[in-house]
Amino acid sequence: MSTLLPLPVVLPLLTAIGLFMVRHRQALQERLSFASLAGNLVVALAILSAVSGGEMFFHRMGMWPFPYGIILAADRLTGTMLILSGTIVGACVLFAQGYLTKNERREVFHPLIHFQLMGIQGAFLTGDLFNLFVFFEVMLISTYALLSFYYNLDQLETAFKYTCLNLIGSAFFLVGIALLYAQIGTVNMADIAIKVRELGPRPLMVLTAFVFLFVFSTKAALFPVHLWLPSAHSISPTHIGAILAGVLVKVGIYAIIRSATLIFVGPFEKLQTVIMAGSLATIVWGALGTLPQNSLKRILAYSTINQLGYVAFGISLLSPLGMTAAMFYIVSHAFLKSSMLLGAGLNQKLTGTVNLDEMGGMMHKAPYASALLLVGFLSLAGIPPLSGFFSKLFLLQAGFSKGFYLATGLALLMGVISLYYNFTTYQRMAWGTGGAEAVTAAPIMYTSVSFLAAFALIFGLGVSWLYRWAELVAEQITQPDLYISAMRSAF
Amino acid sequence: MAWIVSITIGVLVATGAYLLMQRRVIQVILGFSLLSHATNLMIVASGWIGDGLSPILRLDQDLKPSAYVDPLPQAMVLTAIVISFAVTAFLLVLALDVYRRFGTDDLDKIRRLKG
Numbered sequence: 001m002s003t004l005l006p007l008p009v010v011l012p013l014l015t016a017i018g019l020f021m022v023r024h025r026q027a028l029q030e031r032l033s034f035a036s037l038a039g040n041l042v043v044a045l046a047i048l049s050a051v052s053g054g055e056m057f058f059h060r061m062g063m064w065p066f067p068y069g070i071i072l073a074a075d076r077l078t079g080t081m082l083i084l085s086g087t088i089v090g091a092c093v094l095f096a097q098g099y100l101t102k103n104e105r106r107e108v109f110h111p112l113i114h115f116q117l118m119g120i121q122g123a124f125l126t127g128d129l130f131n132l133f134v135f136f137e138v139m140l141i142s143t144y145a146l147l148s149f150y151y152n153l154d155q156l157e158t159a160f161k162y163t164c165l166n167l168i169g170s171a172f173f174l175v176g177i178a179l180l181y182a183q184i185g186t187v188n189m190a191d192i193a194i195k196v197r198e199l200g201p202r203p204l205m206v207l208t209a210f211v212f213l214f215v216f217s218t219k220a221a222l223f224p225v226h227l228w229l230p231s232a233h234s235i236s237p238t239h240i241g242a243i244l245a246g247v248l249v250k251v252g253i254y255a256i257i258r259s260a261t262l263i264f265v266g267p268f269e270k271l272q273t274v275i276m277a278g279s280l281a282t283i284v285w286g287a288l289g290t291l292p293q294n295s296l297k298r299i300l301a302y303s304t305i306n307q308l309g310y311v312a313f314g315i316s317l318l319s320p321l322g323m324t325a326a327m328f329y330i331v332s333h334a335f336l337k338s339s340m341l342l343g344a345g346l347n348q349k350l351t352g353t354v355n356l357d358e359m360g361g362m363m364h365k366a367p368y369a370s371a372l373l374l375v376g377f378l379s380l381a382g383i384p385p386l387s388g389f390f391s392k393l394f395l396l397q398a399g400f401s402k403g404f405y406l407a408t409g410l411a412l413l414m415g416v417i418s419l420y421y422n423f424t425t426y427q428r429m430a431w432g433t434g435g436a437e438a439v440t441a442a443p444i445m446y447t448s449v450s451f452l453a454a455f456a457l458i459f460g461l462g463v464s465w466l467y468r469w470a471e472l473v474a475e476q477i478t479q480p481d482l483y484i485s486a487m488r489s490a491f
Numbered sequence: 492m493a494w495i496v497s498i499t500i501g502v503l504v505a506t507g508a509y510l511l512m513q514r515r516v517i518q519v520i521l522g523f524s525l526l527s528h529a530t531n532l533m534i535v536a537s538g539w540i541g542d543g544l545s546p547i548l549r550l551d552q553d554l555k556p557s558a559y560v561d562p563l564p565q566a567m568v569l570t571a572i573v574i575s576f577a578v579t580a581f582l583l584v585l586a587l588d589v590y591r592r593f594g595t596d597d598l599d600k601i602r603r604l605k606g
Contacts, residue, residue: 068563130567137574144581153592160516160585167523167578168511174530174571181564182537 001050002490005059005072007043008082008121009135011036016114023107030097033110037090040117044086048079054476056486058127066491067191073127075483076473077327081124081254084331088246088338089117091448092239095342098442099238099349109146116142116243123251127487129180129263130187132255133173136219140166143248146240147232158235165228169218176211183208190487192263193480201266209267212259213275219252222312223281226305230289233301234354238345241297245304246338250330253311260315261323261477268318275316280410282309287417290425295354296344299425300337303380306418307333313411314395317402323474325394328467332379332387332459339452340376343369346449347429349441356425360432368446370430372453379456381422382415387459387466394467496536503529516586516596520579527575531568538564 015036022029050057051074061070074082093113100109119139126132144166148159181187183204184195199205214225221229229249233241260268260275268275286306293299311333314326348354350366362370379386392415399408459466476482503525510522538561544554546562590596 130570134570134574137578141574141577141581144578148585156585156589156592160589163578163582163585164511164519164523168526170574170578171523171526171530174527174534177567178530178533178537178564181534185538185561187563187567 002057002059002074004043004046004050005057005074005125006061008040008047008086008125009072009118011040011043012114012118012121016111016118019111019114023111026107029107029110033093033114036114037086037093037117040121041083041086041090044079044082047074048083050074051076051079052472054472056483056490058487058490060491066488067186067188070131071127071188071487072125073189073483073487074125076476077254077257078124080327080331080469080473081250082121084250084334085117085120085124085247088334088452089113089120089243091452092242092246092338092342095242095345095445095448096237096239098445099345112142112146113243116146120247120251124254127189128187129189129192130177133170133177136173136251137170139248139251140170143240143244147236154231154235158231162228162232165218165225169215169225172211173215176208176215179204179208179211189258189263190484193265193484196264196266201270205264206267206270209259209264210271210274212264213256213268213271216252216255216259217278220249220256220312221252221282221305221308223278223285223305223309226282226285226308229305230298230301233304233341234295234297238297238342238348241301242338242341242345245300245341246334249304249308250334253308253315253326253330256312257315257323257326257477260318262480262483265480272316272318275312276404276407279309279312279316280407282306282312283411283414285309287414287421290421291417294356296347296356296359296425296429297341297354299356299421300340300344303418303421304337306414307337307380310392310395310411313407314398317398317404319398319402320471320474320478321398321401322395323478324467324470325391325398327470327473328394329391331466331470332391332456335452335455335459336376336379336387339449339456340373340380342445342449342452343373343376346441346445347373349445350439351437352439356428357432359429361430363430365437369441369449372446372449374426374430375453375456377422377426379460381419385460385463387456387463390460390463390467492541493536496532496539500529500532500536503532514598516589516598519598520582520586523582524575524579527571527579531571531575534564534568534571538562 019029019033056075059072116139119135122135123132126135144159144163147162148155186192196205218225233245283306286302286309289302290299311326311329314322314329346369350369351359353359379388382389382392396408396412507522507525510518543560544558546559586596
């Protein structure tokens with residue numbers, strides 16, 4: 001089983017290189033790309049089914065003894081994230097088949113997506129902090145290129161902004177690694193966890209943990225380093241925006257979860273107030289930011305910030321219940337938001353605009369496309385029985401059980417604003433009278449949006465099933481000793 | 492020796508941060524490379540023992556491992572240098588593209604063009 005672990009990294013890497021070589025034969029390139037994405041999903045499923053029983057798997061690269069060398073690790077959290085990234089990236093690439101026209105640099109799109117996937121999945125799998133940095137960079141460099149895809153003016157500016165902010169983030173990542181290495185001389189996550197616990201939460205260690213929190217927050221778009229997100233989501237090509245909202249920000253969230261539950265357990269308890277304040281500011285900023293917008297995609301982008309704030313709030317409770325709520329939120333939001341951004345792209349393709357007022361009356365012009373978005377908006381607004389309702393419910397439950405009445409109350413209040421903006425947005429888009437005429441779009445776009453939107457329904461109707469799984473994940477990650485002893489006994 | 496390294500890191504960060512706040516794209520890029528040099532130096536310093544030997548084991552000498560400098564941060568820095576090299580190359584291509592399109596690399600002027 002553990003020999004499977006390098007595959008989610010190696011398969012996209014080899015595919016990307018191969019796709020570059022056949023870039024002049026488009027049909028072959030696309031077929032290979034989809035075959036690899038399907039294979040990737042099969043591997044992810046195999047890993048998920050292997051870890052679902054609670055076992056953990058480790059794979060040493062280069063056979064160095066613990067704690068040296070590069071280690072790949074898989075537990076329930078990793079398995080969940082791998083499925084999530086494999087499915088969403090696959091759906092987005094399918095969507096791109098209909099979205100991209102002939103002369104829009106298709107030949108570099110497929111290789112870059114696979115490089116990005118390699119970075120994402122590597123980040124989920126690695127058990128080594130420096131390796132996490134490397135996979136972050138692989139993921140980011142391909143994202144920089146994907147963001148500046150058509151090279152129009154806005155995209156150039158967005159790509160530049162995104163690159164600059166993430167370069168600062170990367171610099172701080174290295175500063176954090178240097179600070180940590182100077183103190184404990186190791187980068188293996190389990191080994192760090194042991195040594196951090198021995199040293200206790202002394203000020204320098206808390207500062208180190210804070211540096212990492214800052215770095216991961218830039219990736220996860222938490223306040224105050226969320227400013228890159230709205231333009232990156234709305235200006236970039238739709239499928240890239242959907243991957244950003246569905247998967248890339250979750251990589252940052254994943255890194256925060258790992259830090260809070262494994263690497264920096266003690267220091268993060270000291271930082272609890274900081275994380276909670278940051279997450280509440282993110283919730284408020286995201287909710288209020290949607291109000292003055294006219295662009296469908298920008299509203300969805302601000303709503304992503306809003307939702308990420310909720311996820312971070314769940315993590316900041318630092319309790320099994322909070323972690324369960326956060327896991328539930330991550331999975332349901334990833335599918336929901338990527339389906340909505342793709343849905344927005346579909347409507348953009350149909351009408352040629354993302355301006356809500358120009359769109360107006362989509363219900364008559366393109367009933368199915370607007371119905372797909374309706375599912376998403378209802379779920380985001382928190383209407384039962386869709387998944388968005390339950391994600392908020394579990395979060396409030398977790399917040400109250402830990403005694404954070406004021407903070408949870410504020411989060412609840414912002415839920416009311418999100419109810420408001422989701423309804424008005426859909427109203428403006430679906431009813432009203434906009435000038436834009438609807439044309440037709442490729443059926444494959446409808447398929448991929450429907451596929452992702454169906455999860456909002458599945459997770460809503462099968463809520464107890466997903467909740468049980470989130471509970472299992474949380475149960476495993478909130479006991480760092482399980483991870484540490486499993487890694488030690490594996491070698 | 493430690494103070495020389497500290498001051499160098501400080502100067503590199505200060506210069507890099509100053510350049511980051513400039514208006515020209517090329518200055519921003521230079522700022523980033525100085526900043527990445529500073530962080531690389533910091534990683535090297537994190538595994539550096541005052542008068543340690545270079546980490547090449549000599550079989551004829553009977554020295555304890557603690558006599559050597561920790562080689563792992565140096566390996567990590569190599570990786571970090573390659574990554575920052577790649578990102579700098581990408582940024583320079585982006586800057587070249589900006590210059591070809593607008594005939595300027597002044598961020599303020601470009602924003603004005605956008606209106």
